[in-house]
Amino acid sequence: MPISSTVRPQTPATVWLARGRHVSGAAEDVLRRSLQERKDSQDIDDFLELPEAEAGPSERVFEARWRVGDGVTVRARLSVTPGPDGEGQEWILVAEAEQPWSDDWPSPTGLMWPREPDAAWDRDGAELSLREINPLPQDDKETKRLLRNAVRGGWHIHVVVHEAMTTDEKGRLPIARWLPQGLRPRVVEHRALPQQSRGLNWALRDSGVQVARGGAVVLPGTPAPEGYDAEDFSIRAVFLDGSEPADLVDAVKRYAALPRPLPDGAENALKALREDWHLLNLQEELDRQRGLVAMYADALEAMTTSRDLYREAAERAHEALTAYQESDGAAPARQQPSGAPVGSPLQQLTRTFERFKGKSQRPVAPSRDEH
Incomplete structure (x- = not known):
């Protein structure tokens, strides 16, 4: 059948x-x-x-x-x-x-x-x-x-x-x-x-x-x-x-x-007709160029937004590092700002600082000479 x-x-x-x-x-x-x-x-x-x-x-x-x-x-x-x-x-x-x-x-x-x-x-x-x-x-x-x-x-x-x-x-x-x-x-x-x-x-x-x-x-x-x-x-x-x-x-x-x-x-042939067409008239060529301009504008906006986010994250990381250095290691671990994005450089840096401070504050075991 x-x-x-x-x-x-x-x-x-x-x-x-x-x-x-x-x-x-x-x-x-x-x-x-x-x-x-x-x-x-x-x-x-x-x-x-x-x-x-x-x-x-x-x-x-x-x-x-x-x-x-x-x-x-x-x-x-x-x-x-x-x-x-x-x-x-x-x-x-x-x-x-x-x-x-x-x-x-x-x-x-x-x-x-x-x-x-x-x-x-x-x-x-x-x-x-x-x-x-x-x-x-x-x-x-x-x-x-x-x-x-x-x-x-x-x-x-x-x-x-x-x-x-x-x-x-x-x-x-x-x-x-x-x-x-x-x-x-x-x-x-x-x-x-x-x-x-x-x-x-x-x-x-x-x-x-x-x-x-x-x-x-x-x-x-x-x-x-x-x-x-x-x-x-x-x-x-x-x-x-x-x-x-x-x-x-x-x-x-x-x-x-x-x-x-x-x-x-036929599926590939139809896709080629729709997506890889070259014989454009004047209006279609104008629409195509407008589409390219809009696409490039969207890509540029996305790149600019991404750049600004990375800059903001770097500035926060720098502030956190400065604050830690000023505390000279004596202050308790600084709590991560609630607004920091998950996986941001600030979060990673803060976690590293906390692990380092935890190690530095452990009591040192007495040596045998002190008994």
Whole structure:
């Protein structure tokens, strides 16, 4: 059964996340050209590539900002790192809006990556397509392994569709075309042939879901989002005749609206977007400088207060030492002022004086010669 998601922080409603792999060429070159084209066409307001000293020796980071809806500002950060196997480059895209995200807004991947169908960025970590249909393997064990690994991490919405009969070109179009723009890059569609029904359900048995012949299911993912129930996201029949599969589209939308935990690796990416943002406009730069001034003022005030406290403690210690010296050791131990702070130099000095005076006032034992 899916692992509980309660141990992970939830994805904020203002945040949009995506992850994938660029399979050929240098992703940073592709991004530079694509972002410049978007800026020239005014699809985005501005973008910035962080220097290597800021991003790290093996990471390339791009920031972009644009406006959606009624002037809602979106900030996006896309980081690119070498693939773990030395092949291709992994990328993570985090975008955050000034208000809760709407899937009707343009997809951040569509505003940062090229839109051409032959672009090399639209693969996930398992080499599945983010924009086309993914046929399931013929081997049942391979299907089980693929689906188990594909849903780990919680980055994408995985949909499995079983074809009740051989479909034509209209039926081979991905369901993503019926989804809002902001949902399309998040959906990975798997297709099973008519003869794969039994093997498919065997492969899905551990996930707690099944697929009816000619039907579909939205997989729970690992971890599953809160509120997921297999019955609510299973579709009895999907007609692959080119018409909109309304029930399946509705199920995907409802799944996307569920509260979901942050995917693996997203927490650090979101933190970097919020705390290490460089692409500031004039007002943001002014606010940032004001914040720095206030921070420095607070630090200076704390240093001044600390200096005054140490000076006061030193003066009291000096007064205590002077008073002791004037008493020439004959007066009883001076009581510590009630206002002295615990652990202050005066307290430590007074305790030392008391121990010393106690020793000096002990009676001296008579020597043997006096008997």
